[in-house]
Amino acid sequence: MREMNWAALGKETAQLLSELIQIDTTNPPGNERGAIEYLQKKLAAEGIHSEIFAKDPKRPNLVARLRGKRPGKKLLLLSHVDVVPAPDPTRWKYPPFSGAIAEGYVWGRGALDMKGMTAIEYSVFVLFKRARLDFAGELIFVATADEEQGSTYGAAWLAQAHPDQLRADWCLTEGGGMPLQIRNKVFYTIESVEKGLWWVRVRVKGSSGHGSLPHPDNALAKAAYIIDQVAHYKFPKKIAPAVREFILRASDALGPEIKKFALTLVDESSEGELPSLPSDAPISTTLLNALVRTTISPTMIRAGIKENVIPDSCEFVLDCRLVPGYTQEKVRETILELADRYKNDIEIETIQSHEASESPIDDPFYKLIEQTVREELPGVETLPVMLTGATDSRFVRELGVRSYGFCPLSTKMSLADREKLIHNDNERIDLESLELGVRLLSTIAHRALEAK
Numbered sequence: 001m002r003e004m005n006w007a008a009l010g011k012e013t014a015q016l017l018s019e020l021i022q023i024d025t026t027n028p029p030g031n032e033r034g035a036i037e038y039l040q041k042k043l044a045a046e047g048i049h050s051e052i053f054a055k056d057p058k059r060p061n062l063v064a065r066l067r068g069k070r071p072g073k074k075l076l077l078l079s080h081v082d083v084v085p086a087p088d089p090t091r092w093k094y095p096p097f098s099g100a101i102a103e104g105y106v107w108g109r110g111a112l113d114m115k116g117m118t119a120i121e122y123s124v125f126v127l128f129k130r131a132r133l134d135f136a137g138e139l140i141f142v143a144t145a146d147e148e149q150g151s152t153y154g155a156a157w158l159a160q161a162h163p164d165q166l167r168a169d170w171c172l173t174e175g176g177g178m179p180l181q182i183r184n185k186v187f188y189t190i191e192s193v194e195k196g197l198w199w200v201r202v203r204v205k206g207s208s209g210h211g212s213l214p215h216p217d218n219a220l221a222k223a224a225y226i227i228d229q230v231a232h233y234k235f236p237k238k239i240a241p242a243v244r245e246f247i248l249r250a251s252d253a254l255g256p257e258i259k260k261f262a263l264t265l266v267d268e269s270s271e272g273e274l275p276s277l278p279s280d281a282p283i284s285t286t287l288l289n290a291l292v293r294t295t296i297s298p299t300m301i302r303a304g305i306k307e308n309v310i311p312d313s314c315e316f317v318l319d320c321r322l323v324p325g326y327t328q329e330k331v332r333e334t335i336l337e338l339a340d341r342y343k344n345d346i347e348i349e350t351i352q353s354h355e356a357s358e359s360p361i362d363d364p365f366y367k368l369i370e371q372t373v374r375e376e377l378p379g380v381e382t383l384p385v386m387l388t389g390a391t392d393s394r395f396v397r398e399l400g401v402r403s404y405g406f407c408p409l410s411t412k413m414s415l416a417d418r419e420k421l422i423h424n425d426n427e428r429i430d431l432e433s434l435e436l437g438v439r440l441l442s443t444i445a446h447r448a449l450e451a452k
């Protein structure tokens with residue numbers, strides 16, 4: 001691997017990304033077909049056969065496979081080609097679908113989320129074929145539709161209709177690879193766990209009446225009580241192994257005072273308030289809280305028809321995020337308990353939900369990512385992370401694939417930079433990151449597939 005011309009591959013990846021960005025796959029409505037056919041044509045030019053799987057012909061998914069000389073492990077390179085809308089192109093320095101290569105960046109919607117990684121994974125995949133690399137098992141390239149709107153036409157559908165297309169030992173996809181600077185050390189994140197989601201509509205029943213004659217069965221007042229209870233409730237801590245490791249490793253770099261606090265934080269038997277963190281701590285107290293427990297945020301409310309009519313019903317929405325091992329049933333029980341004397345006056349209806357998903361961090365492939373980072377980027381360490389949101393990893397994890405989010409970005413872009421740009425104006429990726437991504441992911445893929 002060492003003798004590869006990474007600079008040339010990085011440049012080629014930038015060009016491919018630029019062309020991918022120019023194909024508008026804004027979701028909704030998606031229209032991923034242009035991007036999928038573009039990738040299929042490029043693969044064909046390399047002599048690689050690929051297959052299209054589609055629930056809707058306008059929203060296809062692409063699968064290509066390279067088989068090694070010997071039987072062995074299977075590695076899935078997974079990405080999505082749809083992007084979120086760019087509502088105001090005038091706020092962009094370069095138009096969102098220009099794919100401009102300028103000032104050391106490739107600009108455009110999807111550069112970070114996640115056509116950049118599609119381009120990198122494509123380059124890794126094609127490199128295996130072009131360089132006639134010796135490997136065992138199978139390398140699988142999958143580009144999907146519809147991740148930004150729940151994957152109904154993409155990974156969710158593929159996992160259900162064609163699970164064999166996604167089955168592998170391991171998967172590499174989005175969610176990690178951000179450099180975190182903690183004091184004088186740089187850590188790269190590896191995503192191994194995602195929280196579950198449960199959006200519920202709570203209907204509170206009461207009785208109507210004239211606003212001039214207040215009575216206690218006012219649905220709005222009852223809802224206000226329940227919302228207040230729920231918003232201030234603290235679920236017991238439940239700490240995933242990856243979160244424990246994240247907190248302990250990051251606190252090591254922050255010094256003994258923080259380490260002491262971190263040890264209490266990861267102790268499930270001790271509660272205690274979270275202290276304010278130093279300004280150079282990698283995360284906020286708000287995020288720490290969300291990492292160690294299930295949370296509920298009230299997000300919407302609707303009641304009433306007129307200023308002087310007491311409403312007989314009130315509906316509100318709760319956004320519940322569940323740590324692994326915590327069930328919706330348990331959250332429902334908690335909401336009912338918190339509703340207290342009103343518990344018989346409410347109905348809880350699911351709007352949308354998915355389970356938490358997790359891959360182990362004591363896995364050989366995870367260790368291989370860590371080891372490759374250490375060897376290729378001397379002085380740099382890794383940190384496992386849990387996302388409070390979700391990626392397509394959850395669908396492949398359900399099939400038994402151990403999936404990790406890792407696509408390394410150069411230190412030119414900090415985590416804060418990246419977070420500002422994702423789903424925002426002036427989204428862009430620096431050219432160093434593209435080259436670094438191709439180099440590291442090629443090395444990881446080659447080692448994982450028992451390279452000799």
Ligand SMILES: [Zn+2]
Nearest residue numbers: 113114147174
């Ligand atoms: Zn994404």
